[in-house]
Amino acid sequence: MSKYKITIDKNRCVGSTLCMMEAPDIFALDEEHQAHVIAPDTLDDEGVLTAAHACPMNAIFLEEIETGKRIWPRA
Numbered sequence: 001m002s003k004y005k006i007t008i009d010k011n012r013c014v015g016s017t018l019c020m021m022e023a024p025d026i027f028a029l030d031e032e033h034q035a036h037v038i039a040p041d042t043l044d045d046e047g048v049l050t051a052a053h054a055c056p057m058n059a060i061f062l063e064e065i066e067t068g069k070r071i072w073p074r075a
């Protein structure tokens with residue numbers, strides 16, 4: 001299981017697909033052309049981080065499950 005809780009802000013996502021390009025096993029577009037998480041139990045924390053960093057809208061929010069600390073976007 002990922003150490004991050006992954007949340008996508010649908011108000012920010014513009015369907016650019018960059019997250020999918022970085023981590024195609026974790027993110028996909030839904031029928032409304034917005035990203036959603038297809039593998040919340042992924043072990044690929046590095047892929048999750050890389051995808052979040054790649055999002056031009058900062059639409060991917062990451063919270064460290066153990067501490068509750070927001071990792072991305074930086075406050």
Ligand code: SF4
Pocket residue numbers: 008012013014015016017018019020034035054055056057058059060
């Ligand atoms: S990179 Fe960001 S804006 Fe683009 S599809 Fe993924 S979440 Fe949406």
